[in-house]
Amino acid sequence: MDTLTVTQILDSNLADWRRLAQALHARFATGDFMAGLAFVTAVGAAAEEANHHPDVTLTYPYVDLKLISHDASGITQRDVDLARKISDIARQQGIESQPAALAEIEFALDTANAAGAGPFWAALLTGSADNVDGDDVQDGNGRVPLLWFQHTDAHETPRQRIHLDVWVPHDLAEQRISxxxxxxxxVVDDSEAPSFVVLADPEGNRACVCTCLDRG
Incomplete structure (x- = not known):
């Protein structure tokens, strides 16, 4: 199944869902654990019927969901279809979404030697030096944020080598930056907005506020 472009995803009008770094995300405010459990049970039945399954985090006041087609390495129509079904279930159960609460953190390491640094960071973060996929260190258990390597020329001058990528819903980026x-x-650099904007704290430490817009 073909992956969808950002434009196609936005045109799907998924009011409860936002694309962040790689997947569709939603948070539903269930209010208590038993309401969340009932919601997750209904979502599970819909997922089984669709033969496509979201990542689910059940907590006392809310349920977080993530949808991506791993076999296609992106978001496909089946993710959009299941997202709509989950939103229907939420409405039937009187549960509201909270897109403004969504965010996702990735770490970026500025390096001229990704091949050398990759195994170290994979072993440190995940327990296995083998968990390097291209320029990414990925934890298959979902316990730590993704670390990716930003290629640069070798240099001796001290500089910040690690920064945070803070992924937020595209329609909330300006609010977060403000x-x-x-x-x-x-604001250090907004030349790549709305894809990302570089910010710095009072001491000069940098982070990027990232959205899904204007990306290939």
Whole structure:
């Protein structure tokens, strides 16, 4: 099955869902554990019927869901279809979504030697030096954020080598950036907006606010 472009995903009008780094994400405010359990049970039945299964996190006040077609390495129509079905279930059970609560963190390491650094970071973060996929260190158990390697020329001058990528819903990026600036930060580079904007804290430590927009 073909993966969908960002435009195709946005045109699907999934009001409860947002594409972050790689997948569709949603949070549903269930209010208590038993309501969440009933919701997850219904979602599980829909997933079994579709033969396509989301990642689910059940907590006391909310349920987080993530949809991606791993066999296609991206979001496909079956993810969109199941997202709609899950939203229907939420509405039937009187459960509201909270897209403004969504965020995803990735770490980026600036390096001229990704092949050398990769096994170390994979072993440190995941327990196995084999968990390197291209320029990414991935934890198959989902316990730690993704680490990716940003290629650069070798250099001796001390500089920040690790920064955070903070993925937020595309329609909330300006709000998040404004909040960070109001809290003492500054915009370093917005030339790649709306794809990402580089911010710095008062001491110069940098992070990128990232969205799914304007990406290949």
């Amino acid at each position: 909040a960070a600036v109001a809290a003492g930060g500054r």
